[in-house]
Amino acid sequence: MGKKVFLGALAAVFLNTAYAAPLKPEDQIRFRKAGYSFMAWNMGRIKSNLESGYNKDEVVKSAAAVAAVSNSGLIALFGPGTEHDIGETKTRVKAEFFQQQDKVKELATAFNKEANELARVVTVGDVGAVKAQFGKTGEACKSCHDKFRTD
Template sequence: MNKMIQFTIAGLLGLGIVTAAVAADITRPEEQILTRQAGYKFMAWNMGKIKANLAGDYNQQQVKAAANTIAAIANSGMGALYGPGTDKNIGTVETRAKADIFTDKEKVIELARQFVTAANQLAEIATNGDKDAVKQAFGQVGQSCKSCHDKFRAD
């Protein structure tokens, strides 16, 4: 098995184990913030892998694995990690979420759906291996991320 696929599987398993371990205490606002940040960082790392492949030697298996990981995170229900009390810094745990993400539910749902759709499309297209199609789908995912960041994330 390709090392990148092994690392991706190991990362997903690790995220699952961490999620399971934290699940009992996920009601604590600081744990919700840390868990959602971990998910976004893992997703960003996989976005970086796709970007590197599009800019250099294209490895379809690496792109497929990264796209599948992004789709898995997109479909994981991360919205549940925006519970009461996660709208502000707690001790040393900081958040960049703007207050609007907790009040503008319609816009949050709209942007979340767009992101999930884009991530799922990227994963499907990455399976076929067409670099140009992946590049276009990757751009849609990036635009979806940016739309949410522009509206709901503080700099």
């Protein structure tokens, strides 16, 4: 077969298995940033509800979203080649993130615990309990940002 047809067939194979192949580093960066950004929106909504006009339904949905992102296994998106910007795809991760995997795991596990506890508390707790657990969750975000994210 001609070269063009062969390349077309090859492209079709790759397109069909696009997700089965490891994601390109720039896509890993893009998707992990989407996850963090989506958590930020939801943490912001909870904060807003705690400040005024508490709407339990919105808080429950927001906390469930934060927990689901946290449970999703974002660590898979910090593969080789994702340590620094790739063209227009920027990352704020510090080099230390890739050198201190035990510390990363410790902070990620701590955040995951607080996020799941928040998702639980919002369904059963009063506003005071939600506020306290929201504070703990925010602190757990911050400990990782302080250590592993550039300003």
